[in-house]
Amino acid sequence: MARARVLSEVFDDVMAAGGPSSTRGGDGPSPRPIISASWQRSLAAHVDPEKPNPPLVFTSDDLPTLRADHPLNSVMPLLRSTLVSIAEEAMHVMLVTDAEGHILWRDGASGLLAEADRVGLYPGTQVSEESIGTNAMGTTLAVDAPVQIHSAEHLVRAFHAWTCVAAPVHDPDTGAILGAIDISGPLHTAHPALVQLVSTTATLAENQLRVRVAIADEQLRMRNMPHLASLRGAPGALVTPTGRIIAGEPYGRWPERVAITEGSDRVVLSDGREMLVEPLAEGYLLRAAASTRAAPRTALSMRFMGDGSPRLTLDGRPVPLTLRPAEVLTVLALHPDGVSGERLAQLLYGEDGNPTTVRGEIHRLRALIGSDVLRTRPYRLDATIDSDFGAVRAALQAGRVEAALAACGGPLLPRSDAPEIRELRDELEAGLRRAVLDTDDAELLHTFAGHPLGRDDLEVHDRLVELLAPGDTRLAAVAMRRARLLRD
Template identity: 70%
Template sequence: MTTRSAADPVEHARVLHRVFETTLSGGTGPVAPRSLVSESWQRSLAAHVDPDRRTPPVVLAEDDLPDRRKAHPLGEVMPLLRSTLVSIADEAMHVMLVTDAEGIILWREGAAKLLVAADGVGLMPGTRWTEDAIGTNAMGTTLAVDAPVQIHSAEHLVRTYHAWTCAAAPVHDPDTGSILGAIDISGPLHTVHPAMVQLVSATAQLAEHQLRVRLAIADEQLRVRNMPHLASLRGRSGALVTPTGRIIAGEPYGTWPERVALSDTTSTVRLDDGREMVVEPLAEGYLLHTPDRAAPARRRALSLRFMGETAAPTVILNGRSIPLTLRPAELLTALALHPEGRTAEQLALLLYGEEGNPTTVRGEILRLRGLIGADVLRTRPYRLDAGVDSDFDAVRRALQSGQIAEALRICTGPLLPRSDAPEIRELRSDIEAGLRRAVLASEDADLLATFVTHPLGHDDLEAHDRLAGLLPTTDPRRPAVMTRLARLVMEG
C-alpha cells in the first residue's frame, strides 16, 4: 500500500481503516498494509499497546520542561526549525513537534486553533510517543527505524489518531551519530500531502548541518584552548581527544584514527596500528601520548580562567582544577603577561604600585609555588615554566584577528573584577574598551544584541541606542531593547 494519498483523502482513509480492522482481526483486507506499518504494528502489539488506548503517557511535568529543553542539543537549532516549518505548519493547519531521543515531545508550535485539538489527543509537550508507549506513529516509528516516515490515518495503531496524518524524520548527533530526537509535522487527515515527509526530512538535514557547523566551531575552540598540552610533549607523538573520543589534533599529522574508545578509567589505549598510548585526562577531554619513559618529561600545561563577574578565578594544571584567591590570581596574570620573567621588585611595582613591598611578593610566590609546584613557577627571575593558555589572552588574540563574536564568547565578564592592582586594572580596561569599540564599529545587530545582554554591555546606553536603530520593527528582540533603552535614558 503506497504512502501517497488518493485524490480523495477521505476515501483513502476509509481504505486504510478497512485494512486496519481486517488485519488486526486476522483477516485479509483489500490491500496489504505497507511493510513499514505492519512491522511497526507488530512491535507495538508485542509491547502490549492497546489500539483502543486514548492518549500517550505524560512523563514530564510542565515545570520540568524548561530544564529539559535547555539541556537538549536540539534547542540550538529551534530558531532554524521555526523559520523553516512553523509558517508552513500554520498555513497548512499542522503542528510542528520536536522530541528527544526517548520520544518525549519537548517543543510544539503551530496554529492556535489546531493546538486545542492537539491537546485533546495528547499531542503536547511532556508526553512520550515511542511505539511501546502509544503504538505506530510518525515520531515513534521514525525513532524506531531511524529513517523518515509518514503515517496516515488508520496506519496509526491507536484509533484515537485515525483522524490525523503525520510525517517525521530523525535528527542525528554529528559527533557520535546517535539519534538526538525527531522532527514531526502533524495535522487533520484531510491535510495529507506526499511532500510532507520530504519537507521534514530536508529540515532534519538542515538541522544536522547546523549542528555540524556548531561542532566544528566547538572543536576549534577546544583545540586552541588545549594546544599547550600537545605542545608540551616537545615533539613526541600525541593527540588531543574530545570527551566523546574524537581525535581533533595530533602529532605527527595524518597518523591517527578518527576516534578512540575511552572512559574516565582508561589509562592506556592500543590503536589499530598497534601503537600503545597513555591516556591522560584533561579538564575537557584527553591527551594521548607515547609511554616512552626515556623521553624527556613533557612541559606542564597551565590554563588560567580569570574572567567573569561571579566565578572564582581558577587554574587548570594538567587537567586538575585549582581554585584560587585573588592575590595568587593577580600574580599569575602578571607572570603570564611577562613570560620572560620578573623580579620581586618588578612584580611589586606591577601589582601594588610604588608602595609595593618585594618581601610581600616573595611570600605570595612561596604560597603559589605550593599550589602549582616549583617545577611550574621558577625563580631567578620568577617565571612560568609551562604552556600557558589564558582566557584574557584568548580574548586579545580574537580581537586582534577580527573575530569579535569569538572574543565576546570567551569574555564572560571583567578580568578579576575585584582586583585593584595597576597591571590588572590596565589590562581589564584595555580588554573592555577594545571589545566595546569592536562591537560598536561592526554595525552588526546580532553582535550588538549579544553585547547588550553581556555583563560588559548591559548598562551601555550607546550600544542600546545603536541596536535600536538597527533592529527592524518586526524583530522580536526590539521591545525588550526599547524598554531597556528608555530605562537607561531615565537613569542617565
C-alpha cells in the same frame, strides 16, 4: 480527504486479515512499505489499534528540568521562529520529542491545541511506536528518516483524523538521534511541501548545534593545550569525552574518533599504534605507549575573566586563589622572559610600588604552586601556561572573533586596580567589542548582547535590532532591552 477514505479501507482490510504480515489476496490498494513495516513493529510491541491515547510518562512538574537538560532546548528559538508561525496560520501544532519519543515541547494554533489534548498530543506523553504505534514522530525515530503519516496510516484509530510530518534531529558530535520535530494537523491541512519544510528545519537545527559543538571544542582545546604541549613534540592528542580528536601532534596523523572504554588506560588506533590514555578533567590525553619523552612541564591553567573568583589549576588540580596572587600570575604570564622585583612592583602598584611587598607576595605564591613553577632572578613562570586572557588576545590578533568571544567569560579580574591589569582589561574589552560589531553577524551580536561585556551596550543592541529578521522570536526581547538602555 479522498486519499483518507482509501487509506481507511486499506486499514480495515489489513486488520481484518490479521495484520500486514498476513497474505492478502486481490489487487486492492496496499499500505506503503514504510507503513506496513511500521505496523508490523507496532503490533509486535502489542499496541492495540483501538488504544485511546499515548501513555503519560512525565508530569508538568517534570518538564522544566527535562527541557533545560535536553540538547534541543538550545535550538528551540530557531524551531519556533521557523515553524510556529507557519503552524499557527495553517492550523497545525509543532511538537518536539526526545530520542525516546517523549513530547517535551508543543506550540501552534491555539484552536487546535484542545483537539491535540483529546488524542494525547501534549508534553509529557510518549509517542514512540512501542507506545502508540505508527505515527510520524515515533516512526521517524524508528527509521531515522523524515516521514509523513496521513490519516489511517496511523495504527491507532484515534489518530485517523490527523496528518503528521516529522524528521529526526541528530547530535553533530556522536551522530545519535536527539529527538524529532513534527508538524501535525487535521486531514485537510495536508501539504506535500511540509516534508521538505520539516526536513530543512531539522537540518538548520543540526547546523546550529554543530556551531555550538565547534565553540565547545575550541574552549576545551584552549583549556587543555598545556597537556599536549607538555609532551614536548612526542606523539599525542587531545580527545573529547565522546572520543573525538580535536588536536594532535604531529598534525594530520590522527583518526577523527577513537573508542575509549571507561577505565581503560590504553587504546589501539586504526593504523595499529598503541596509545596510553590519560584522563583529564574534561576528556583525555593520548600519548605514545613507548614514548621516551622528557618529564612534562607543569600545566598551569588560569581562568581570570568574569565576575567570579579567579580560578587556577595546576596539572588539573584546583588551587585556591585570591585577587593579589591572581594579579601576580597575570603579570608573569604576560612577561614569559621574567621581570625584576622593581619592575613587577611597578606593574602591580604603579610608581609607588615597593619590591619588598612584591617579595612577600612571591613567597606566598610559591607556597601555593611550588618553587619549581615560580622561579626567581628574574621572577618568571616555568610551566606550560594556558590562560583565558591569553586565548582571547591571541584569537583577536588572528581575527578569530567567535573563538575570542567563546574564551571570554567577562572582564579580566574586574576588582583589580593594578596598572598592568587595567591596561590589558581595557585592551581586551575594546578589542572584542569592536571585532564583534565589525562582523555584522546577527548570531555573534546576539551572543555578545547576552554577554557580561555586551548586555549594557546600547550600540550593540541598536545594531542587533537592525540585523534580526522581523519574524525572529528574539527581536522582541532585544528591542525591550534596548528601550531600557535608552531610558537609563
